[in-house]
Amino acid sequence: MTFGECFETKCSSASFPVCVGLDPRLDEIPTVTSERALAASSSREDAVRNAIARFHELVISAVADLVPAVKLQLAFYEQYGIAGLLALRDTIAAAKRADLLVIADGKRNDIPSTAEAYARAFLGRASVFGESVPAFDADALTVNPYLGWDSLVPFAETAQQHDKGFFVLLHTSNPSSRDLQEAVVDDQPVYLRVAGPVSALEEEFFPEGRFSSAGAIVGCTFPAAAAAIRRALPRSPIVVVGYGAQAGNLSGCAACFSDADDGAIVNASRSLTYAWPEQPGSEDDVVATIRANTERMGSDLVAALMSRQGVAEPLSR
Amino acid sequence: MTFGECFETKCSSASFPVCVGLDPRLDEIPTVTSERALAASSSREDAVRNAIARFHELVISAVADLVPAVKLQLAFYEQYGIAGLLALRDTIAAAKRADLLVIADGKRNDIPSTAEAYARAFLGRASVFGESVPAFDADALTVNPYLGWDSLVPFAETAQQHDKGFFVLLHTSNPSSRDLQEAVVDDQPVYLRVAGPVSALEEEFFPEGRFSSAGAIVGCTFPAAAAAIRRALPRSPIVVVGYGAQAGNLSGCAACFSDADDGAIVNASRSLTYAWPEQPGSEDDVVATIRANTERMGSDLVAALMSRQGVAEPLSR
Numbered sequence: 001m002t003f004g005e006c007f008e009t010k011c012s013s014a015s016f017p018v019c020v021g022l023d024p025r026l027d028e029i030p031t032v033t034s035e036r037a038l039a040a041s042s043s044r045e046d047a048v049r050n051a052i053a054r055f056h057e058l059v060i061s062a063v064a065d066l067v068p069a070v071k072l073q074l075a076f077y078e079q080y081g082i083a084g085l086l087a088l089r090d091t092i093a094a095a096k097r098a099d100l101l102v103i104a105d106g107k108r109n110d111i112p113s114t115a116e117a118y119a120r121a122f123l124g125r126a127s128v129f130g131e132s133v134p135a136f137d138a139d140a141l142t143v144n145p146y147l148g149w150d151s152l153v154p155f156a157e158t159a160q161q162h163d164k165g166f167f168v169l170l171h172t173s174n175p176s177s178r179d180l181q182e183a184v185v186d187d188q189p190v191y192l193r194v195a196g197p198v199s200a201l202e203e204e205f206f207p208e209g210r211f212s213s214a215g216a217i218v219g220c221t222f223p224a225a226a227a228a229i230r231r232a233l234p235r236s237p238i239v240v241v242g243y244g245a246q247a248g249n250l251s252g253c254a255a256c257f258s259d260a261d262d263g264a265i266v267n268a269s270r271s272l273t274y275a276w277p278e279q280p281g282s283e284d285d286v287v288a289t290i291r292a293n294t295e296r297m298g299s300d301l302v303a304a305l306m307s308r309q310g311v312a313e314p315l316s317r
Numbered sequence: 318m319t320f321g322e323c324f325e326t327k328c329s330s331a332s333f334p335v336c337v338g339l340d341p342r343l344d345e346i347p348t349v350t351s352e353r354a355l356a357a358s359s360s361r362e363d364a365v366r367n368a369i370a371r372f373h374e375l376v377i378s379a380v381a382d383l384v385p386a387v388k389l390q391l392a393f394y395e396q397y398g399i400a401g402l403l404a405l406r407d408t409i410a411a412a413k414r415a416d417l418l419v420i421a422d423g424k425r426n427d428i429p430s431t432a433e434a435y436a437r438a439f440l441g442r443a444s445v446f447g448e449s450v451p452a453f454d455a456d457a458l459t460v461n462p463y464l465g466w467d468s469l470v471p472f473a474e475t476a477q478q479h480d481k482g483f484f485v486l487l488h489t490s491n492p493s494s495r496d497l498q499e500a501v502v503d504d505q506p507v508y509l510r511v512a513g514p515v516s517a518l519e520e521e522f523f524p525e526g527r528f529s530s531a532g533a534i535v536g537c538t539f540p541a542a543a544a545a546i547r548r549a550l551p552r553s554p555i556v557v558v559g560y561g562a563q564a565g566n567l568s569g570c571a572a573c574f575s576d577a578d579d580g581a582i583v584n585a586s587r588s589l590t591y592a593w594p595e596q597p598g599s600e601d602d603v604v605a606t607i608r609a610n611t612e613r614m615g616s617d618l619v620a621a622l623m624s625r626q627g628v629a630e631p632l633s634r
Binding site: 023026027034038044047048073075076078079080081082084085086089105107108109110111112114115117118120121122126127128129131133134135136144145146147148149150151169172173174175176177178179180181183184185190193194197 | 340343351355361364365392395396397398399403406424425427428429432434435437444445446448450451452453461462463464465466467468486489490491492493494495497498501502507510511514
């Protein structure tokens with residue numbers, strides 16, 4: 001099954017079109033989990049790995065039957081060195097066991113011969129003393145387009161070969177994403193220019209199915225851009241980012257969905273996994289709070305999608 | 318000492334302005350080294366780590382008294398998973414023991430709060446159970462500007478705090494770098510637009526000294542662009558990339574240097590570390606060949622810099 005088909009299947013069977021962001025921040029992991037890891041580990045490195053892996057097991061158990069996907073923010077793992085990357089590997093395995101789509105959010109890219117190595121690292125396999133061995137083996141990777149269209153090709157090739165996907169950064173959620181992504185070139189903003197090669201790769205590598213395996217990252221903080229990207233790439237899975245970063249972005253989220261209310265998942269990280277009314281007293285409390293946070297966000301999203309159905313002119317589309 | 322000062326000192330005492338690129342490719346590591354690693358290791362993961370770390374020790378011993386810096390291509394380490402990243406940590410330590418500048422070529426970036434985590438991972442320290450702990454601790458990191466100018470600030474802040482540096486991708490060496498980097502916005506190509514915030518960060522964070530700690534990545538395959546970038550950023554250290562990728566790029570390399578023939582280092586990877594006339598019979602042969610390759614490239618570069626001094630109108634400047 002292609003990534004695009006898998007995306008469609010998992011989204012249609014999930015309760016909410018939410019992607020749960022996993023950003024390890026040791027200082028914010030509940031003490032009930034981090035102290036347990038410290039007590040059970042023989043070294044500081046082990047404690048780091050165990051605290052992160054255990055916390056993410058709790059998150060996954062809280063949300064696995066509600067959502068289709070998790071997005072692992074690689075920067076937050078890398079800041080803890082080898083221990084963090086061992087926890088990354090543990091968490092990818094745990095999310096797969098729970099049947100969640102695993103998106104490695106590394107925003108990687110380089111010239112084509114090096115982009116191939118990134119594709120091998122996260123989506124494919126490397127040749128190791130005559131054997132073909134996976135390294136991190138996520139389902140999809142986020143990819144930066146600054147190096148040009150040829151740099152996207154290795155991800156498409158590897159994704160096609162291994163039934164994986166990739167998400168190209170089109171318009172990110174931060175305020176100064178405008179600096180480059182909204183720069184106008186030949187009457188077209190950069191974020192829409194980048195949709196061109198994504199569409200071409202879809203046609204070449206993933207011509208079948210309702211959704212392709214060549215997706216886009218889109219900030220809900222720029223609703224008009226989101227609507228334009230959805231129009232330009234009707235078959236791309238979209239990961240919507242920036243939810244919760246500022247008020248009033250539900251319309252930006254809704255703009256990323258198809259007219260059939262699918263094709264997108266909305267990511268949130270801190271507001272789901274690190275938002276405690278008070279320090280949780282038990283791991284059951286941790287799970288219950290994360291589940292409640294996710295249900296609340298999911299319900300808000302579903303309501304936003306339903307309310308636009310009543311509008312004679314669909315939102316910005 | 319700031320990174321900019323360190324860059325100046327190391328470049329002035331090195332024989333050649335060459336940066337040796339370290340891209341682990343297990344299949345191309347000489348069998349004399351890889352077979353030794355396989356025989357001495359108890360697991361495949363150990364053998365991967367040991368083969369890469371040992372090969373890079375040989376490279377470092379071959380060039381440490383000739384060049385100022387090595388550039389470690391993170392994609393090639395990541396493709397081997399945890400074993401590759403352990404070898405990355407080993408190689409960073411070996412390069413530092415040899416007094417080489419260590420540039421982590423990860424082309425990382427994200428929105429500012431996540432860019433902070435990347436800066437901690439490669440240039441700073443993370444908070445780990447109340448202690449401040451480095452993860453990969455390179456001297457400099459390469460950074461992608463697509464996310465906008467605010468995404469560059471965390472690297473400048475962390476570099477200032479820890480005497481590190483960063484190199485922003487301005488114009489890369491691959492043919493389709495043109496797609497986005499040469500797009501013209503308000504009569505200015507994107508690669509020169511990106512020079513604006515780099516210059517602003519230099520003034521704010523690194524106002525002292527001949528060279529700042531905010532550098533640029535520039536492909537020698539686009540000589541006119543290289544010359545324009547050198548003019549726009551007279552105080553930025555430049556890592557020149559793409560050497561050896563196509564004929565006739567010595568003028569592109571020369572264009573990245575100051576009128577005093579400094580301020581830049583030219584990277585080469587495969588042509589130095591994987592170019593054997595025949596399979597080497599001993600590790601001494603490995604070292605000798607890599608040293609000879611580096612001296613040949615260095616001499617070509619020095620000759621190119623000297624020859625432009627005889628020109629009445631300096632090359633493109």
